[in-house]
Amino acid sequence: MINSLKKQIKNKGRAYAYLALCTVLVVLITGTAKAAVGFLLIFGIPLFFMEKMPAYATLGERFTRYMFLVFTASVLVFLIAPVLIIMPLSFNAEPYFTFTDGMLNFDSDAYSIRWYLDILHNGMKDPAATVGWWSDMWNNAQWIRATRNSFFIATVSALIATFLGTLAALGLSRPEMPQRALITSLLISPMIVPLVITATGMFFFYSSIGIAKTYTGVILAHVTLGVPFVIITVTATLSGFDMSLVRASQNMGANGWTTFRRIIMPLILPGMISGALFAFITSLDEVVAVLFIADVEQRTIPRQMFSGIREQISPTILAVASILVVMSIMLLTVLELLRRRSERLRGMSPG
């Protein structure tokens, strides 16, 4: 600790002196000592992480480098802060979207888990009941119903999307594929076409064949929207695929299905799983198609959040959002592990 501080002073002593000078100037100009805190948060931290510049670097170069770090640090904070800031806010004891004085003073009374309980209670007939509480919660609580819907729709549509998408990706990555560019751009277009247009078209068509306002309609829509992600991830895995493995397997007398099951599938499995996860998360996050096609019966979590934000904005939404953030952290971890595994597998295969 002391050593690293010493190193900081030794390498960047002059820079720290300038920073201190600027801080004093800022305080003098604004006339409040509080300004120093904000100024140091923005300009001090990047300086701490700045690497030692070579001796020949001019003052201008050093300053440019430093400002570059300040800027990128701010952008990264801009990216991550909103996602993280909702977590402490969701433990607010008051029904506000803002930090209360009590929360800032770390007063334990100012924090509570009431909004997390509200996720369970909202819509229940009798949250205080001891008998039949579980079934009441499972069947009547709005958020629980939305969660069940979301997971059901997302699971089914991710499975279908992965199946269809993997088949298509296998075809697309064959060198003999005719009209590859055209078909690829068709298969990826659901990601590009504005959701409102897709949803409008589906709404008219699904209404005319009687599957609007049903689970089937929502699932079909979500399969459509999830497919591009499966195509992209599986094609990426297949791009490094060694076709001589397939020939070797056929040479040794395996038929097409055995080759797929024993040779291709294990190698592209990481890509398939991450494709499935992408499709799953797309469905879990999708709200426009649900707004157009689904009925109250098929309300999903994002649909519930959408009306929550529009109609009765309460910290319950923040609690749900925090849970979803934790879920995406877990998902990101799984994806990263899969990516590493895929790289290892491909690194091992010859060629």
Place this chain on the structure above:
Amino acid sequence: MTTANPSIDQTDTLPLKQKLAKTTAIQRRRAFLLTLPLVLFLLISFVFPIGQMLFNSMHNDKVSGVVPKFAVAIQSWDGQGLPSEEIFEIFVKDLAIAKKVREVGRTAGNMATRINYEMPGSRSLFTKSARKVGKITEGPYKEALIKLDKKWANPQVWLTLQRASHDIGPSFYIAAMDMKYNEVGEIVQADELYQIYLNNFVKTMWLAALITFICVLLAYPVAYLLAILPLRQSNLLMIMVLLPFWTSLLVRTTAWIAILQTEGVINDLLVYFGVIGEDGRIQMIYNQTGTIIAMVHILLPFMVLPLYSVMKTIQPTYMRAALSMGSKPFNAYRRVYFPLTIPGLAAGTLLVFILAIGYYITPALVGGQDGLLISNLIAYHIQKSLNWSLGAALGTMLLVVVLIFYWVYNRLIGIDKLKFG
């Protein structure tokens, strides 16, 4: 060889070239068959519905469905003065039948709504006349109808009816382009007050361009930092880009509401640091500013990731070579590094622009009044005003713009190069 092994010549009558062609054809078919299930699925669940919507934007049978005989008869009218007595008679009789049958979607009310799009204020004329039309039992029908409501003596009503009798016509595109038919049936600019759609289109394009530009400004340095840092550190920082990318859209929008609202975190901080007074809190959400900030945040990863993947491949030795040959750092950057990043820049820019132009959820939640984009207008016409043909026409125009950019993207970069994480 052939004499030593005659069996080859006897069984394989086809030349090698043809055999190869046959095998390739089989393999091509096999590859295509693998994609076929998905292609069929998307054709049914995605392409066909959108095609049907395009058709809806041109097609509207609300007049010919209600007064079918009249819709045919009115075509013979030359548009001078009022239609003949004969046409009036057919109209009155058709209307009386429609009144009696009352088929869903084929009532005088439906027709009134359709005409009202082009002649605001004419709705009551139709509904009122339809109620009383049964009383007219004998001619002269022209006078009787005009006695019922003297607006029937206005040739413009009949001109509009004649136009709307065509099932297929461009009238909704004309409305979507902020134009209308004037009294004599020419296409003119709509009144200033009704010019919403083109302005909104321009606004959408302009906001999408602005958001893309801000994304470039913010993403370029970040991608550069990620590309030059050692892998361990850059992976750590990459999480800060990927986590928001994988967080639910609604979660991020909610977060921005919590941060930007007048009682929100930013305003609290500004008040705390004394930048603004307690009563000077800034309205940053439920307007255009809120839409821009939230959308930049949501679309920024789409810019960082392609830039990063391109910058990662640029050898640091290029810059060193330029510097060692005596170039000023800025010049070396401008003439060596920057041109190499253009593919990533193009990919990110096009992707962000395409996504921004069709955005719906974020503007709907944080856009307030002036932050609404064209998607919100389309959704309004589909869900609220129920003017489906106009919504479809606006949607088609948006789709064309997006498809042009998608085509450019495919041409320049190729959609299969897209990667996540």
